[in-house]
Amino acid sequence: MLSFISHSPEQTRQWGQSLGALLRPGDCICLQGDLGAGKTTLVQGIAAGWGAHDEVSSPTFVLVNVYRGENNQRLFHLDTYRIESPAEAEELDLDSMLTQGPLVVEWPERIQPVLPFEHLWIALTLLDDTRRQIVVEATGRRPQQILAQLPSPHAPGH
Ligand SMILES: Nc1ncnc2c1ncn2[C@@H]1O[C@H](COP(=O)(O)OP(=O)(O)OP(=O)(O)O)[C@@H](O)[C@H]1O
Ligand SMILES: [Mg+2]
Numbered sequence: 001m002l003s004f005i006s007h008s009p010e011q012t013r014q015w016g017q018s019l020g021a022l023l024r025p026g027d028c029i030c031l032q033g034d035l036g037a038g039k040t041t042l043v044q045g046i047a048a049g050w051g052a053h054d055e056v057s058s059p060t061f062v063l064v065n066v067y068r069g070e071n072n073q074r075l076f077h078l079d080t081y082r083i084e085s086p087a088e089a090e091e092l093d094l095d096s097m098l099t100q101g102p103l104v105v106e107w108p109e110r111i112q113p114v115l116p117f118e119h120l121w122i123a124l125t126l127l128d129d130t131r132r133q134i135v136v137e138a139t140g141r142r143p144q145q146i147l148a149q150l151p152s153p154h155a156p157g158h
Helices: 009-022 039-050 087-089 096-102 108-114 141-149
Strands: 002-006 028-032 063-068 076-080 103-106 119-126 134-138
Touching: 002 009, 009 039, 009 134, 009 141, 028 039, 028 108, 039 076, 039 103, 039 119, 076 096, 087 108, 096 103, 103 108, 119 141, 134 141
Parallel strands: 028 103, 028 119, 076 103
Antiparallel strands: 002 134, 063 076, 119 134
């Protein structure tokens, strides 16, 4: 497990870049946290570090955003906030996305039954205006390898 406090959106993005640089097809990153916790901000960093050519946007009306990278690679960004039933979750076909690229999921708790066993679970907690607690847990061997390579920021005083 890795736990630290991010003191700014920039710090969250920067840490996300380190994570994004490690990702490859089949990797599933779950981002759990309340409204405004910083999930999409983290995805911006992940996408930049992964090498996305497209800008990250909140998939508020679209369920999935697909970003392109080098050699037509793809990064999938799923926001399940509007999913209402397990049947809808089943229809997502995460497996098909995961064979094509890494997958980042906002509101993963809403599609828990269809999440792959192997995943990185990142919980973001809003502490105040600018501080977010970030806790990372890995399930499975590959996610544990990713976790082991992630930087653990130690801001002064923490
Ligand atoms: N340390 C921090 N890390 C991330 N975001 C921060 C931080 N401090 C302040 N913020 C601000 O908090 C907001 C986070 O919004 P963001 O859209 O990333 O949240 P979200 O978790 O995706 O919300 P939603 O559930 O609505 O999609 C942004 O306005 C961002 O600038
Ligand atoms: Mg969001």
